[in-house]
Amino acid sequence: MKNSLKEIVYQFPIFWQVVLHKTYHLLILKGDIKFTVNRLIETFVPEEKQRDTEYIDFLKKDIFRCFVKYLAKPYEYFLLEFEHKSEEERNEMLTDIVKDIYCCKYAKIEKQREVSDKFLFYDRMKPYFKREACVVIDENNRRSFIEFTEKYHRFIAKPNGGSFGQNTNIFNTTEISAEKLFEQLIAKGTKWIIEELIIQSPEMAEFNPSSVNSVRVPTFRTKFGIVIEGTFMRTGRKGAVVDNAGSGGIFVKVDENTGEIISDGCTETGKRYKLHPDSLVLFKGFHIPQWKELVKLAKACHEALPDHKYVGWDFALTPKGWVLMEGNWGQFLCQQVSGQRAYKKRFIELIKS
Known part of the structure; x- marks a missing residue:
């Protein structure tokens, strides 16, 4: 769900947040969910059971039902083993959407x-990070980035609003010039936080x-x-x-x-x-x-x-x-x-x- 839409949804009472989340996922993301479910079945279900059309039909219906009833996303259904849990046990699991709803309230x-926002968070909590960092957004950050790389030839770059470690990489300015690397980062159109490596x-x-x-x-x-x-x-x-x-x-x-x-x-x-x-x-x-x-x-x-x-x-x-x-x-x-x-x-x- 888009961030701006999320902010609106999370202003509603919990009951309506649940309704809106279900509507969004079941109507707007219907195609994506179908693709995800098929991919997860290939990952989690043994090959011989994948050929059992009656079982797969039951599984897909149960995944759908668990989302409607418990707000469990398809990957949560498999990882939390919903298939083998009773209704009471299913209801006791903390799904990601339920967690977010209570957090936002x-x-x-x-x-x-x-x-x-990783850099704003770093700026506020810097004494606990115990290492240096800088941000790369646009041309205004070129000098601070070059100065940082003169002090630290090896460092880690993370998308400033990223998660799950995606697109996180270690760079070495002895292998690529700082100027060229800066241009590459800017060209990606993403805000980056550049951090001193943790040993x-x-x-x-x-x-x-x-x-x-x-x-x-x-x-x-x-x-x-x-x-x-x-x-x-x-x-x-x-x-x-x-x-x-x-x-x-x-x-x-x-x-x-x-x-x-x-x-x-x-x-x-x-x-x-x-x-x-x-x-x-x-x-x-x-x-x-x-x-x-x-x-x-x-x-x-x-x-x-x-x-x-x-x-x-x-x-x-x-x-x-x-x-x-x-x-x-x-x-x-x-x-x-x-x-x-x-x-x-x-x-x-x-x-x-």
């Missing part, structure tokens, strides 16, 4: 814009050294103080720059109290791994280093945003300690898939508290 849509700690690099393996720490501002709920870790695959699940990465559930990984690795194509498939490091039982320090930092970050109700923080561990990567209104999909636990009731309790 209780955490306010304008706050989402404040965290989704991750050896412990976290064990999983995969090519990506910065991050920890998501969702925090809620409640009447009882800052509460952490739904932590998980992500790691990339061999050679990958990003660790995002949407870009092929692997995610695992992390115990909020101890920092211990308590699940096998999971992917957004439904695969599960006891060991990282490339490094062969065992997931379950691994203790993320300096966990108490991370909890303290996450709460301090939220205290620095006194007007925000909910933020999903991404952190990376460096040899000098934890640093902030970004903040968002991230999905609760990874937590529910890896932890095999429903979060709808708990999320609503916290967002309304």
